Amino acid sequence: MTxxxxxxxxxxxxxxxxxxxxxxxxxxxxxxxGATRIVENWGxxxxxxxxxxxxxxxxxxxxxxxxxxxxxxPDKATRDAGYAKMMAPGFEDERxxxxxxxxxxxxKRMIYGGFEPIVTHGDPSDDxxxxxxxxxxxxxxREDYRQMAGDAWDMFKGYGATGVVEAWGDDVPEGKQTDFYxxxxxxxxxxxxxxxxxxxxxxxxDAASEKMRNDPAMKMPDDxxxxxKRMVWGGxxxxxxxxxxx
Numbered sequence: 001m002t003x004x005x006x007x008x009x010x011x012x013x014x015x016x017x018x019x020x021x022x023x024x025x026x027x028x029x030x031x032x033x034g035a036t037r038i039v040e041n042w043g044x045x046x047x048x049x050x051x052x053x054x055x056x057x058x059x060x061x062x063x064x065x066x067x068x069x070x071x072x073x074p075d076k077a078t079r080d081a082g083y084a085k086m087m088a089p090g091f092e093d094e095r096x097x098x099x100x101x102x103x104x105x106x107x108k109r110m111i112y113g114g115f116e117p118i119v120t121h122g123d124p125s126d127d128x129x130x131x132x133x134x135x136x137x138x139x140x141x142r143e144d145y146r147q148m149a150g151d152a153w154d155m156f157k158g159y160g161a162t163g164v165v166e167a168w169g170d171d172v173p174e175g176k177q178t179d180f181y182x183x184x185x186x187x188x189x190x191x192x193x194x195x196x197x198x199x200x201x202x203x204x205x206d207a208a209s210e211k212m213r214n215d216p217a218m219k220m221p222d223d224x225x226x227x228x229k230r231m232v233w234g235g236x237x238x239x240x241x242x243x244x245x246x
Contacts, residue, residue, distance in 0.1 A: 003076045004117065004167055006194035007069040008134075008183070009110040010060035016042065016239075018104035019067070023240045029095045030071050031244040033082030037072040041130045041236030044202060054234045057134065057183035058109045067105075068132040068236045070194070076170070079114065111178050114171030115194045118146045121153040122163025124198035126241040129205050134232040135193040136184040141225035142168060145193065148225060156197060159208035163198040184230045193226075202235060 011019045020040075027038045043066035046054040054066045073079040085091065094100040137145045149166045156164060169192040172180050180192040199205040 002117065003073045003079055003170075004115050004165075004194075005071040005073070005079065005112060006115050006167065006180075007067070007071075007110060007112045008054065008058055008132075008180075009067045009069070009105055009107075010055075010058040010064040011067050011105040013063055013065045015104040016065070020239050022101055022104055024242075025101050026095045027071075027240065027242050029086070029093060030082065031242055033085060034078040034244070035071050035073055035082070036244050038070070038240070038242040039126075039130075039238055040067060040069045040240035041132065042067060042239045043234060044129075044237045045235035047234070049232070050229075052134075052184055052230050052232050054132075054134075054232055057180075057232060058111060058178055060109075064105075066234060066236075068130065068196070068234065070196075076114070076116075109178050111175065111180050111183060113169060113173060113180050113192070113194070115167035116170045117165055117167045118142070119149045119153070119164065119166035121150075122157065122161065122198065124163035125200075126243075127238060128162050128198035128200060129202045130236040130238065131197045131199070131205060132234055132236055133193070133195040133197075134180060134184050135195060135226050136186045136190045136230050137168075137193050137226045139189050139191050142191070144225035149195075156208075159211060160204045161197050161199055161208070164196070166193055166195045168193060183232055202237070205235065 023040045030038055043054070046066045048055055058066065060066060153164055169180065172192055174181060184192055186192060
């Protein structure tokens, strides 16, 4: 995996089945244009935070559930070429037709962007439980963050994690209503990291979180390369996984 698009959206909880059907039909178009894998994850544990959180990131209502998703591409060039074809004048595909494949959520509040993976470890399965993160990192601390995240993998693996991906914001647009920058209350000079860690199941993830709270090795360094108070996190269960050619 060398490039990815990350998405966060709010879907009416009652529309879960409609969302899964819409994603299975519409996401297949990305595969046609060269994407190697697409994963849509339904919110299972997305608590409200004191400063930032997933519900706030997409202005979610009480009757909505957070979806955390990504599209994997072999490289940025393939991704850009795919989008160019989809956005070209005269392009038509019923998978993008709002009448034939209606969108069961408010697309105006969806946040999205392109990210460059800087840490990738493990061998996750398609049905693994997903912990998703959005993290504001000063642009000049990229290497410090990458080093810290890479070094932490052995510890998380010891707790039962099956994989981790840390991806650096590369093509992250500012939105009119919502965007990744607002999600983490980014300051000037900060980039957004789109990240996830996978676990064999939620029980393993929850048990690991409890152990880590009492583990001296989890003591945060004095010079953290990001502001943890503005980090967004939550737990998700995959509902759509599409694999293309690799």
